[in-house]
Amino acid sequence: MPELPDVEGFRRVLSEHGAGRRIERVRVLDDGVLRDTTPQGLGRALSGQRFGEPGRVGKWLLGYTDGPTVLLHFGMTGQLLWCPQQAEGHRHDRVAFQLDDGELRYRDMRKLQGLRLATDEAALRAVVDDQGRDALAMTRDDLEKLLTRSGRQLKALLSDQSAVAGLGNITIDEILWRARVFPIRKASELGSGERERLFAEMWRVLDESVPAGQVPSYASWLTGARDDAPGAPCPRCGAALAKERMGGRSTVYCPQCQPAACG
DNA sequence: TTGCATGTTCCGGA
DNA sequence: GTCCGGAACATGCA
Numbered sequence: 001m002p003e004l005p006d007v008e009g010f011r012r013v014l015s016e017h018g019a020g021r022r023i024e025r026v027r028v029l030d031d032g033v034l035r036d037t038t039p040q041g042l043g044r045a046l047s048g049q050r051f052g053e054p055g056r057v058g059k060w061l062l063g064y065t066d067g068p069t070v071l072l073h074f075g076m077t078g079q080l081l082w083c084p085q086q087a088e089g090h091r092h093d094r095v096a097f098q099l100d101d102g103e104l105r106y107r108d109m110r111k112l113q114g115l116r117l118a119t120d121e122a123a124l125r126a127v128v129d130d131q132g133r134d135a136l137a138m139t140r141d142d143l144e145k146l147l148t149r150s151g152r153q154l155k156a157l158l159s160d161q162s163a164v165a166g167l168g169n170i171t172i173d174e175i176l177w178r179a180r181v182f183p184i185r186k187a188s189e190l191g192s193g194e195r196e197r198l199f200a201e202m203w204r205v206l207d208e209s210v211p212a213g214q215v216p217s218y219a220s221w222l223t224g225a226r227d228d229a230p231g232a233p234c235p236r237c238g239a240a241l242a243k244e245r246m247g248g249r250s251t252v253y254c255p256q257c258q259p260a261a262c263g
Numbered sequence: 264t265t266g267c268a269t270g271t272t273c274c275g276g277a
Numbered sequence: 278g279t280c281c282g283g284a285a286c287a288t289g290c291a
Contacts (some may be wrong), residue, residue, distance in 0.1 A: 001269055031288085039267080051290080059270080092288095097275080112270055112287050120265080149267050152280065170269045246283065 002059060002074035003168030004135055004206065009079040009213025010072070011056045014063060018051035018097070018104055021192065027096040033114035034095075045117055046070060046097070051257070058131040058165025059147040061159070068119045071127055081105050131165040136206060138164065143199045147187045154190075155183040155247035167202075169249050170215050170223065175201045177222040177236075182258045183246045209241035226252040 001012075003212050003227040023046050028039035037045070047119045049065035057061060061071040061080070072080065077092075095106040095115060106115065118124040133142050146164065150157050157163055158172045167175075179197040181190065190198070209215045222241075225232040229241040229252040239256035 003269060006269085034289095073270080076268070078270095110268090110270090111287085112288090114285065156281080159270095168269055172267095207291095249270095 002076070003171050003215065004059065004166030005171075005209035005212065006214050007056055007059050007074065007166070008047040008210045010061050010074065011054050012213070013080050013082055014051065014054040014061065014104065017102070018063070018099065019022060020050060021054050021099045022050050023047055023097050024100060025098040025114075026059060027098060027231075028094075028110055029089075030094040030111070031131065032094070032111050033108060035116045037115075041100045042070075042095075042115070042117055046117060046253050052260060057128050058161050059136055059168070060131070062124075062128075068117055071116040071118060071124075071125050073113035073116075075108060075114075077110045078106065078108035078113065081107060086248055130165045131161055135164050135166040135202065135209070136201075138202070140196075140199050143202070144195060147190055147195050147198070150187040150188055151182040153247055154181065154187055155249065155251060159201060159247055159249060168262065169228075169251075171205060171209070171254050172207050173226065174215060174222050177253060178205065181256050182260045183251050183253055185260075207219060 025044045026046050028034065028042060028239045031039050036043060043061055045068045046065060049067045051065040054061060054063055055088060059073060061072040063072060083105050087102065090107055093105045094108055094111070097104040116127065118127065153171060156178065158167050175198065178201040179192055179194065181198060205215070207228045220235050222235065225235055225241060230243040232241050233239070234241050234254040234257060237254065237256050239254055241252055242255050243250065243252050245251065
């Protein structure tokens with residue numbers, strides 16, 4: 001699940017329930033998600049601190065406090081939930097930040113990523129500086145430069161978090177399908193009309209997804225048909241959708257709307 | 264039992 | 278240096 005829109009949703013959860021509140025205690029239920037700290041270290045660093053207004057860069061949620069910053073990455077299966085007191089536990093709860101009337105729980109089945117603790121500016125920078133311009137902050141000019149200067153395949157380029165931060169597999173397929181561009185076209189070989197469509201559709205997909213806290217599954221979107229690909233009809237033209245591995249990721253596209261040859 | 268999954272990182276090779 | 282594919286990570290499901 002977690003791509004930029006999802007992480008924006010988790011940021012809202014942290015903002016609504018955590019900002020300005022004191023962390024009474026940190027419960028680490030599975031230290032397999034701690035990347036550069038220990039249960040004791042995390043507890044010592046954060047207990048007694050107050051959460052500030054959280055931030056986000058790409059798929060990283062930045063949990064600022066009066067002191068250190070806790071950085072959360074959700075991998076493919078992570079979530080952040082607000083659980084009032086007495087709420088039942090879940091087998092995939094990994095870390096819980098206890099506040100006075102409930103707790104914020106980091107839940108993650110696969111533990112592909114996890115939590116990091118940044119105790120100073122340099123540690124925070126180390127993570128943030130690896131990220132490219134956040135997709136939501138990208139201007140037309142930013143994307144223009146990125147595309148014209150790179151000979152890489154679009155799918156791979158847009159998946160690269162150091163190039164554009166926040167886009168994930170589902171979002172990228174959706175954007176490329178709406179812009180009618182074949183996923184492995186070389187970025188620098190796109191025409192100006194195609195670059196313009198890419199920017200417009202990136203903006204539209206994010207604009208509709210961010211308030212929803214996920215890339216929504218609509219019948220008129222590729223998302224509504226992709227689970228049944230290959231073979232499911234393209235919501236736009238009815239041709240059979242294709243599903244192939246491109247740029248190292250499973251990719252769904254419409255051979256009719258997104259022809260491999262320049263169009 | 265096998266293959267696949269919406270993420271990232273590391274490695275070898277072109 | 279750039280780019281690509283493949284494997285690895287941990288877990289559940291069809």
